[in-house]
Amino acid sequence: MNIISKKTNLMNEEKKRKYWRILRTAVIALCLLTFTPLVIPEGVYKPELFGVPYSLWTSFLITVTLVFLTYLGTKVHRGVDEEEVEL
Amino acid sequence: MKFWILVFGIAYAALLIFASLKSYKKGRSVEDFMMAGSSIGILLGVLTYAAALFSTFTFLGMPDFFRRHGIGAWIFLAVSDGAMVFFILWFGYHIRMKVKQLGFKGVAGMISKCYGNKWAGYTIFLTAFLFLIPYVGIQIQGISIFMGAAFPDFIPSWGWAVGIVIVMLVYSEIGGLKAIVYSDAIQGVLLLTVLWIIGYNCLNAFGGVAAMFDKIEVDNVALLSTPGPEGLFSAQFFIASMIAIVMIPVTQPQLTTRLVVMKSMKSMHLMAVAVGAFAILVITPTIFIGMYGASFLKDTLVDLPIAQQAGVFFKETFLYRQPNFVAALALVGLIAAGLSTTNAQIFALGSEIRGLLNLEEKKVMRITKFSIFIFALIALVFSELIKDQIAMLARVSFAGTALMGPMILLGILSNRKVSTFIILASFAALVIFLLSLGGIIPGSYFGLRLDLTLFVSLSVVALISYGMGKK
Incomplete structure (x- = not known):
């Protein structure tokens, strides 16, 4: 049982790391996009x-998306698990 | 209006007294006084972080930025804040891990330990001192503008500034960081409430969002796009601003401290998300207030010199054109905003001094409190010297402290013995940036902003230092 749960944990950690990398890339891409003529x-x-001007509504959407990605980040960042283990 | 000022003022003072008494503990340790026992929960955490971040600069500076430079102000602050909260997840984790290894008595002290070199701490402290003092000055000045308008010919503006500083010193002396956290919570709620009431009134004057932008299209169409009427909002300006704002949790000690004193990593994570939501909520009404100024005060402001425009805009929009109770609430909200941010920053500077001292606890406490008093006095003097450009001064403050970002990050992230060349490079960058602010050398080269160039150069130095470090 222990070996199985350790394996599952490792797989979960791998997945979490992958998702964290995806989120990081998405955030950087969104930030860079903000500085382009797009x-x-x-x-x-x-x-x-x-009635809202173009740059304002697009950048508003980007801000909301960044906050949402931060929320998703809290679900996959390794920080929470590691601190709990250490405590 | 005076009646309402009295009502809200007494209510606010009562809350402050209650908070400081609740925070006061006889025989408390330096740790309790300076770090609030490192046990701040999610709700207090959000409000204290948001209040330390969104201050008079948001209350006054952002509406003025929208009024003068248009909708690009959203990208300048809100998008950058969105990036900053994501960055908190990553940086908060690393700094909390480092704090577990080395302890925490301020950023300067911790980075000195990381490098095994005191000059790293001294350079960070000097930068924080040089760039936080103007920021504190902005807060004090913002309050005295309003108090002078509400009570004309009562006392000169510096009298209000002195009063604010005295309240702040007494308050932080009694309650320490915990009291400051409580006052931040009160301020956070007040800031949001007041901005939305005034923002709503301003929006109503237009008759809705679409009508507002239709009117601006007629009054000053350049406000509806970037780079704005004065050409400020270039892509380079946004990039440099985003770097400076993302670096705030790293380089502004009052905010780094708030990440460290959170009860757990989970609280800190949720705090980051909530601060992002708070940023959207608090910046949105400043669009309406700014656009109101650009449209309805266009004729009033057009003949005034730029230095006087901001002051008249604030008084008209926040006081004279609002119902009495709203104007009074705005005034108390502004005092709360200025007081809590000033408190947080001056207290953080005291905390940084503490980290650099290696003395007996009681002596450290005495020196720290004396330093807090001296910093408050210097900020008071500075507040009398600045009269306009609140948002720009805040940005310079962010950009100046951001220069220390690469050195701090390298110290925190590296588990290797790294070259101390980055300390020298950071100090040199600070001197160069100061020379450009003083107008002695140009602020851009080959079309590139100096602050951006310095930050990129320091990042490259940090990367090379890391690569060359010994395991």
Whole structure:
């Protein structure tokens, strides 16, 4: 039983690490995207969304996504498990 | 309005007294006083971190940034904050692990231990001192502008500033970090409430979000896109700002301390997510307030020199054009914002001094408290010297402290003996940045901003140092 649960834990850890790497890449990509003309085209404020100028609504969506990715990060970051083990 | 100021003022003072008495413990240790027993839970953690981060700068600086430079202000702060909260997950884990190994008496002290070199700590302390003092000055100045407007000809503006500093010193002396955390919690709630009430009123004046942007399209269309009317919001400005803001938990000791004193890693993680949500909630109404100023105060402000525009905008939007009880609440909210951020920063500087001293506990406590008093006095003097550009001063403060980021990160992450060259390089970068702020050398080279160039260069030095370190 012990060996099985250790194996499952290892697999879970592997998965968590993989997801953490994916999240990290997604966050960096989103940040870089913000600095491109795709989000901040010079002097352009259309298309609007519900009357909100283009760069504002796109960057608002990016902010919400970053916070959501942070939430997902809390689920897969190794920190929580490691501190619990040490305590 | 004076009646409402009295009502809200007394309620706020009562809450502060209650919080400081609740935090006061006879015979407490230095650890209790400076680190609040390292047992801050999720709710207090969110509010104290958010309050230390979102201060007068958010309350006044962000509406003014939206008014002058337009919607790009969202990217400058909100997107950067989104990146920062994700970064907290990673950095918070590493610093808490390092604290378990080395203990924590301030960032400067810990980094000195990491490098086995006191100059690392001295350089970090000097940078924190040089760049946090202007930031504290902003808070004090923001409060005196408002108090002067609410009670004209009562006492000069420096009188209000002195009063605020005295309250802050007495308060932190009685309650230590725990009292500051409680006052942050009160401030966090007040800040959010006041900004939304005023933001809602401003939005109502337009008749809705779409109507607001339609009117801005007529009044000043450049506000609706980047780089804004004055050309400030370039991609480079955003990149440099994001780096500076993401580095805040690393380089601003009042925020690093808050990551360390959280009860557990789980609380710290959830705190990061909640701070991200708080950032969205608190920055959103500043758009409405800023746009109100850009549209409805356009004619009032147009003939004024730029240095005076911000002050008139604040008084008109937050006080004169609001119902009396809202204006009074805004005033008390602003005092709370300024007081808690000032407290947090001055206290953190005291804590940094503590980490650099190697003396008997009682002596350390005395010196720390005396330093807190001296820092408060210096900030008071500085607050009288600045009169505009609140958001820009805050950004300079973030950028200045961010220069220490690579050295601190290398110290925390590396388990190897690394070259101390990064200490010298960081000190040199600090001097170069100061020279550019003083106008002695240019602020950009070959089209690249100096702060960005310095940060990238230091990061490269840190990477090379790490690679060359001995296991």
